[in-house]
Each structure stands twice: as structure tokens, then as C-alpha cells.
Amino acid sequence: MRKSRTIDISTGLFVLLGMTAILFLVTQITNREFALRTDSYRLQAQFGNVGGLKAGAPVSMAGVTIGRVESIGYDMDLFKAVVTLRIDKRYDEIPNDSDAGILTAGLLGGQYVGITPGGSEETFKDGDRVEFVQDAIVLENLISKYLFNQAREQATGGEVAATQKGELQP
Amino acid sequence: MKALVGDLASSLMEFLERLGAMTRFAGAVVAQSPAALLRPRLVVEQVYNTGALSLVIIMTCGLFVGMVLGLQGYELLQRFGSEESLGVGAALSLLKELGPVVTALLFAGRAGTALASELGLMRATDQLSAMEVMAVDPMRRVVVPRFLGGVISMPLLTAVFIAVALYGVQLVGVQFLGVDQGQFWSQMRGAVEFEDVREGLVKGFTFGVACSLIAVFEGYNAQPTAEGVGRATTRTVVISAVVTLVLDYILTAIML
Numbered sequence: 186m187r188k189s190r191t192i193d194i195s196t197g198l199f200v201l202l203g204m205t206a207i208l209f210l211v212t213q214i215t216n217r218e219f220a221l222r223t224d225s226y227r228l229q230a231q232f233g234n235v236g237g238l239k240a241g242a243p244v245s246m247a248g249v250t251i252g253r254v255e256s257i258g259y260d261m262d263l264f265k266a267v268v269t270l271r272i273d274k275r276y277d278e279i280p281n282d283s284d285a286g287i288l289t290a291g292l293l294g295g296q297y298v299g300i301t302p303g304g305s306e307e308t309f310k311d312g313d314r315v316e317f318v319q320d321a322i323v324l325e326n327l328i329s330k331y332l333f334n335q336a337r338e339q340a341t342g343g344e345v346a347a348t349q350k351g352e353l354q355p
Numbered sequence: 356m357k358a359l360v361g362d363l364a365s366s367l368m369e370f371l372e373r374l375g376a377m378t379r380f381a382g383a384v385v386a387q388s389p390a391a392l393l394r395p396r397l398v399v400e401q402v403y404n405t406g407a408l409s410l411v412i413i414m415t416c417g418l419f420v421g422m423v424l425g426l427q428g429y430e431l432l433q434r435f436g437s438e439e440s441l442g443v444g445a446a447l448s449l450l451k452e453l454g455p456v457v458t459a460l461l462f463a464g465r466a467g468t469a470l471a472s473e474l475g476l477m478r479a480t481d482q483l484s485a486m487e488v489m490a491v492d493p494m495r496r497v498v499v500p501r502f503l504g505g506v507i508s509m510p511l512l513t514a515v516f517i518a519v520a521l522y523g524v525q526l527v528g529v530q531f532l533g534v535d536q537g538q539f540w541s542q543m544r545g546a547v548e549f550e551d552v553r554e555g556l557v558k559g560f561t562f563g564v565a566c567s568l569i570a571v572f573e574g575y576n577a578q579p580t581a582e583g584v585g586r587a588t589t590r591t592v593v594i595s596a597v598v599t600l601v602l603d604y605i606l607t608a609i610m611l
Binding site: 189192193195196198199200202203204206207209210211213214215241295 | 399400402403406407410446450508510511512514515517518519521540543544545547548549551552555556
């Protein structure tokens with residue numbers, strides 16, 4: 186009887202340790218938030234380009250996370266990406282002319298949706314669409330635009346030789 | 356030449372025979388499992404045998420695997436000036452691959468061999484036949500509780516392994532090598548998804564089923580001699596290791 190009790194106790198300890206480890210892995214090293222059904226409302230926004238935005242990315246205002254990206258779909262009629270945002274009910278007084286932009290955290294960080302408040306008296310309601318949006322910035326487009334501008338400046342400035350050779354010197 | 360072909364054919368037949376026998380055995384074990392759960396006493400004893408007794412080796416190995424990962428990861432990431440990503444890299448590689456696989460290999464070495472040699476010895480000393488004579492089904496009384504004990508223990512051991520290994524990474528990376536603690540944890544939290552944790556636990560569970568099944572099968576069907584018991588133990592480790600790695604590839608391909 187004594188022996189079976191020590192076996193029980195060590196088994197219990199082992200199972201407890203295992204469960205604690207699972208709990209630690211789930212809550213401490215993932216970004217999952219275990220709020221049991223927090224009240225929230227949904228907003229939609231249409232973007233021409235979402236870049237690397239993913240479902241689950243944070244939605245923030247002035248750097249404070251106020252919600253998450255619930256889903257990203259593609260509208261075949263508009264040829265635009267439709268992003269559904271789930272915003273915490275606590276932040277229900279966002280002016281309805283606020284604008285949403287897809288921004289990047291740091292130089293190479295993950296992308297998130299940033300909301301800049303507008304000046305309207307009316308506030309967003311569940312299911313509303315965000316009218317003013319700013320697409321994700323695609324680095325390649327930015328670079329090619331810069332290079333084209335450089336090339337044009339040089340061409341109009343008379344330094345044709347450089348552009349002919351394809352060498353772009355600022 | 357002819358002899359070679361004959362050898363090959365006969366070893367292929369033997370492989371197929373064992374595979375078939377193991378499948379039948381697996382079916383019998385699974386069919387008996389609900390009945391065995393009604394007598395939790397026996398299962399708890401086996402969770403103790405396979406799980407609680409493996410805990411020390413799992414934690415020691417986890418700590419050192421984590422510490423090595425910390426050193427190597429730091430060394431590599433430092434070249435790109437992104438030591439802060441050490442947490443992300445270590446956590447993902449531990450959760451997805453290293454944790455479940457190394458735990459399964461250790462489990463096969465520590466608990467699998469114990470199960471196989473115990474059952475083999477029971478076979479060799481006619482204890483299993485004696486049970487049958489007494490109208491006690493050795494499958495239900497001996498084999499299934501051991502199998503279930505292993506299946507319950509493996510995911511828990513995997514989780515413990517990963518948690519301890521992460522502590523090891525943190526110990527080397529943050530305490531010894533000076534990676535910023537806040538960056539280490541916050542980047543890890545930003546990049547690791549719940550699905551990654553689930554993948555690790557699913558793998559741990561699957562490897563647990565495979566390794567436990569192989570161990571009890573080899574032990575139960577061991578030749579009733581001293582040599583047979585030894586061979587059953589060896590086969591348990593070898594087959595478990597190969598099956599674990601093959602299953603790991605298949606599971607990764609499915610879940611990626």
C-alpha cells in the first residue's frame with residue numbers, strides 16, 4: 186500500500202509538471218490571447234495591396250493594440266483585398282472618417298494595421314467600412330520609382346552618357 | 356545470383372509478415388484500450404514507469420540540447436547582427452522538430468527498452484502463458500496498460516523537454532552571451548503561433564503511439580530465450596528510431 190502511494194504521488198507530480206509545461210508553451214511563448222470571448226466589433230477595409238499582412242496581425246492606434254486582423258479576402262468585382270478587422274469593444278468611439286494604413290513595425294518587422302483618428306462626430310459601428318485607406322508600401326516599387334526619377338533627372342540635366350551606359354550616379 | 360534473389364525475397368516476405376502481424380496487434384491493442392481505461396490503476400502505474408521515471412533523463416538532455424542550441428544559434432545569428440532572433444529560431448526549431456524527435460528517441464531508449472525487456476522476460480519465463488491458464492487475458496492485463504501509459508506520457512514528456520530546453524537557450528543566450536532579455540522574449544512571442552505548439556504536441560503524441568506500440572509488440576512477440584529478449588530490446592530501439600524519423604517527415608509535410 187505504501188509503495189502504491191509513492192507511485193501515485195510521483196505520477197501526479199509528473200502529470201502536473203507536464204501540464205504546466207504545456208500551459209507555459211501555449212501562454213508564454215505564443216502571441217495567443219486567452220480572453221474568453223471578449224466583446225468586439227468588426228470593420229472592413231479595402232486595400233489595393235496588403236503586402237505581407239497576415240490574419241492575426243495587430244490593429245493599433247497610436248501604437249496601442251486595439252484589435253486584430255480577423256481575415257483577409259479578395260474581392261473579384263473590385264479587384265481589391267478586403268481586410269476584416271476585429272476591434273475590442275472598449276475602443277468603440279473611433280471617428281468614422283479615420284483612416285487605416287498598412288504599416289511595418291521596424292525596418293524588417295511584421296506588418297500591422299495602423300488607424301489614425303479623423304475629426305468626425307460620428308463613430309464606427311459594427312460592420313462599417315473604413316473609407317480612407319493607405320496601401321502597404323512595396324519596397325520594390327519604391328526603389329524602382331526612385332531609380333526612374335534619378336534617371337529622368339540626369340537625362341534632362343544633359344548627362345546622357347551615364348544613363349546610356351545604365352550607370353546611375355547620384 | 357539466384358541465392359541473392361531468394362534471400363531478398365525471403366527477407367521481404369519476413370518484413371511483410373512482421374508488418375501484418377504488427378497491424379493486427381495494433382488493432383487488438385486499440386480494441387482493448389477502452390476496457391483498460393476502466394481500470395486506471397494499471398495505467399497509472401505504467402505512466403509512472405514510462406513517464407515519471409524518464410523525467411530526469413528528459414530534463415537533463417533537454418537542458419543541454421537547449422544550451423547547445425543557444426550557443427550555435429548565437430554564433431550563427433551574430434554573423435548577421437540579429438542575435439535577438441535567437442529566441443524565435445530556438446523556440447520554433449524546438450517546438451517543431453527537436454523537441455518531439457529527441458524526446459521520442461530518448462523515450463525509445465529509456466522507456467521502450469524497459470517495456471520490451473520486461474514483456475520479453477515475462478514471455479521467456481512463461482508468465483504470460485500462466486496468465487492465460489488462469490483465464491486472465493495478458494493483452495488486457497499487461498500489454499494494453501503499458502501501451503496507454505506510454506501514449507499518455509509522451510506528449511507530457513515532449514512539453515517538459517521543450518520547456519526545459521527553452522530555459523537552456525535562455526540561460527546561454529541571455530545570461531551568458533548577453534542577448535537582450537526583453538527582445539528575446541518579445542520576438543519569440545511575436546513569431547510563435549499556437550499552431551506551432553500544437554504541431555509539437557501532435558508529433559509527440561504520434562511518436563508516443565508508434566514507440567509504445569513497437570516496444571510492446573517486440574516484447575510480447577519475443578523469442579522466449581535470453582537471446583530473444585536481447586534481440587527484442589535492440590529491435591525496439593532501432594525500429595522506433597527509424598519509424599520516428601520517417602513519421603516526422605510525413606507529419607511535417609502534412610502540417611507545413
